[in-house]
Amino acid sequence: MPTLTLKTLKEYRRAIIGWTVGMCAFLGMYISIYASMKDSPDILSRSALAKYPGALRDLMGGMLDIGTGVGYLQAIAYQMLGPLLLVMCAAILGNRAIAAPEQSGTLELTLTLPIDRKQLVLQRWVGLFLGLLTIAVITLLVILAAQSGAGMGVPVGHVLAAHTGLFLVALFFGTVALAVGAAVGRRQTALTVVGVWAVAGYVVETLGRNADWISWARWLSPFHYFLDGRPLYAGWPVGDYLVLAGATAVLLLTAVLAFDRRDVGV
Amino acid sequence: MTDMTAVVETEGLTKFYGKRRGLEDLTLAIQPGEVFGYLGPNGAGKTTTIRLLLDVIRPTSGRMSVLGADPRDPKVRARIGYLPGELELEGKEKARDYLTFLADVRGGVSRGRIDELAERLEADLSVAMGKLSKGNKQKVGLIQAFMHDPELLILDEPTSGLDPLVQQEFLAMVREVRTTGRTVLMSSHVLAEVEHVSDRVGIVRAGRLVAVEDVAALRERAVRKVEFHFDAPVPREAFEGLPGLRDLVVEGASVRCTIDGRPDPLIKAAAKFTTVHMVSAEPDLEEIFLTYYSDEERHHAHAHA
Numbered sequence: 001m002p003t004l005t006l007k008t009l010k011e012y013r014r015a016i017i018g019w020t021v022g023m024c025a026f027l028g029m030y031i032s033i034y035a036s037m038k039d040s041p042d043i044l045s046r047s048a049l050a051k052y053p054g055a056l057r058d059l060m061g062g063m064l065d066i067g068t069g070v071g072y073l074q075a076i077a078y079q080m081l082g083p084l085l086l087v088m089c090a091a092i093l094g095n096r097a098i099a100a101p102e103q104s105g106t107l108e109l110t111l112t113l114p115i116d117r118k119q120l121v122l123q124r125w126v127g128l129f130l131g132l133l134t135i136a137v138i139t140l141l142v143i144l145a146a147q148s149g150a151g152m153g154v155p156v157g158h159v160l161a162a163h164t165g166l167f168l169v170a171l172f173f174g175t176v177a178l179a180v181g182a183a184v185g186r187r188q189t190a191l192t193v194v195g196v197w198a199v200a201g202y203v204v205e206t207l208g209r210n211a212d213w214i215s216w217a218r219w220l221s222p223f224h225y226f227l228d229g230r231p232l233y234a235g236w237p238v239g240d241y242l243v244l245a246g247a248t249a250v251l252l253l254t255a256v257l258a259f260d261r262r263d264v265g266v
Numbered sequence: 267m268t269d270m271t272a273v274v275e276t277e278g279l280t281k282f283y284g285k286r287r288g289l290e291d292l293t294l295a296i297q298p299g300e301v302f303g304y305l306g307p308n309g310a311g312k313t314t315t316i317r318l319l320l321d322v323i324r325p326t327s328g329r330m331s332v333l334g335a336d337p338r339d340p341k342v343r344a345r346i347g348y349l350p351g352e353l354e355l356e357g358k359e360k361a362r363d364y365l366t367f368l369a370d371v372r373g374g375v376s377r378g379r380i381d382e383l384a385e386r387l388e389a390d391l392s393v394a395m396g397k398l399s400k401g402n403k404q405k406v407g408l409i410q411a412f413m414h415d416p417e418l419l420i421l422d423e424p425t426s427g428l429d430p431l432v433q434q435e436f437l438a439m440v441r442e443v444r445t446t447g448r449t450v451l452m453s454s455h456v457l458a459e460v461e462h463v464s465d466r467v468g469i470v471r472a473g474r475l476v477a478v479e480d481v482a483a484l485r486e487r488a489v490r491k492v493e494f495h496f497d498a499p500v501p502r503e504a505f506e507g508l509p510g511l512r513d514l515v516v517e518g519a520s521v522r523c524t525i526d527g528r529p530d531p532l533i534k535a536a537a538k539f540t541t542v543h544m545v546s547a548e549p550d551l552e553e554i555f556l557t558y559y560s561d562e563e564r565h566h567a568h569a570h571a
């Protein structure tokens with residue numbers, strides 16, 4: 001592994017552990033609630049519907065089937081909170097790749113090492129990729145174990161497909177943060193871009209499903225390529241995932257080229 | 267420039283930050299084995315020059331070469347030791363682990379070498395870097411700059427934050443580097459900090475290099491106050507009219523005077539008597555340097571008027 005990637009992972013270690021533990025606790029807790037209530041799905045769906053009226057329900061993906069195993073898993077892990085948490089984590093890690101060390105001043109010495117600037121961005125990104133992958137794999141294993149324990153009955157292949165989409169969305173937004181940081185070197189700018197794009201993108205994708213006046217914008221939302229194909233129900237939306245992966249690659253290339261051209265730390 | 271052997275070579279090097287001038291039209295050559303002191307007041311352009319030489323920032327115009335190559339070439343940077351002017355070290359990482367990382371990227375440094383430098387500078391490497399005091403951070407910065415025995419050291423205000431003893435140790439390290447024929451470029455605000463190790467000094471002011479001087483030549487031109495005490499009264503004629511001698515006061519067995527340049531004639535004159543005690547104040551190079559370059563500047567102002 002390149003030295004700088006290893007170093008990046010060391011810097012991320014605490015965050016990776018923290019987010020993994022937090023997300024696993026969150027998912028484990030909600031799946032255990034399902035286990036205790038699955039014999040009375042009516043109560044489950046009635047209480048859920050009462051809690052989320054109208055548009056909120058649309059944001060949560062409809063929740064009509066919250067009483068079923070697959071509907072419940074979709075609602076807690078893959079609809080809103082799961083992506084939201086992992087995207088936040090990705091944005092923070094992506095910011096710590098370039099913008100944060102540049103603003104604190106620690107990037108200057110790294111930059112004067114015998115590492116090409118393009119390599120610097122790439123090796124940092126590989127660190128981000130591996131960090132997010134670690135969180136994704138561990139949460140996947142927890143979900144698989146918990147859902148089979150709770151008898152949710154979702155095919156393993158579908159969980160794997162949905163989780164891959166979740167990972168791709170997070171990686172995309174992490175790469176956005178890294179790329180904005182590489183281009184302008186401001187962590188606040190990077191966080192704002194990710195925040196606005198993620199929230200607007202999510203709203204457009206979920207509410208836009210039932211509102212024509214914003215549905216045209218759905219293709220701009222990264223969540224569209226994750227949620228629209230309903231991977232937890234239908235398996236791999238290969239084309240959509242390729243769009244996400246391709247967009248991430250384009251962003252990474254932009255980051256590499258932008259960082260190679262500019263003054264650092266000014 | 268045709269001089270191919272220079273370690274650092276710049277020609278018309280200019281950097282503007284938007285409309286703000288950082289450095290303008292710097293033409294400079296630093297030779298192998300030379301210790302070059304780069305002086306100037308706050309905001310003069312020292313850090314700008316140094317960041318350009320390390321490809322942290324890119325010139326607006328002009329060209330430069332470092333160790334015979336473009337500083338964009340990452341291979342060249344392995345042969346440079348760099349101490350940033352505003353060194354930032356943070357987090358829970360231990361200084362030793364950070365040094366090991368830097369050493370690995372530069373192709374490896376023996377553990378003994380890091381320990382040896384840490385011992386010389388009395389640096390504690392087992393502390394989390396975020397908890398180090400300013401001076402101790404500076405020591406870590408110096409260790410990483412020296413540890414891989416680079417051919418060229420570029421040090422931005424290396425003595426800032428160091429206590430006098432550590433400063434002396436640092437200057438000894440610079441001398442050792444020069445002894446082995448390697449090259450040093452170091453910046454400072456005051457001549458006194460660098461004059462004892464520098465071969466040449468350059469002064470930069472408001473983005474422009476206004477003077478480059480040989481330290482030995484400066485010292486020859488320096489003004490020195492000297493006092494001799496003899497075992498018996500001496501005649502004034504023995505000292506009067508010596509080349510470079512001014513402000514001569516002879517009172518019985520003691521002689522006081524000021525001497526410009528070499529003290530040799532005075533020493534030879536004094537050798538005819540029996541000296542009991544002698545005082546020679548350190549020449550104030552700073553003073554003559556400052557007069558020198560403010561004259562130079564006035565000259566410039568006239569030329570442009």
Ligand SMILES: Nc1ncnc2c1ncn2[C@@H]1O[C@H](COP(=O)(O)OP(=O)(O)OP(=O)(O)O)[C@@H](O)[C@H]1O
Nearest residue numbers: 266283286287288307308309310311312313314315
């Ligand atoms: N990032 C920046 N943006 C705009 N102007 C800058 C920037 N960095 C430096 N400057 C300007 O360039 C000029 C030279 O600054 P530089 O940092 O090179 O000075 P210096 O000689 O290192 O000063 P000091 O002794 O205070 O470290 C100053 O006028 C400064 O304001």
Ligand SMILES: [Mg+2]
Nearest residue numbers: 312313314351
């Ligand atoms: Mg400076």
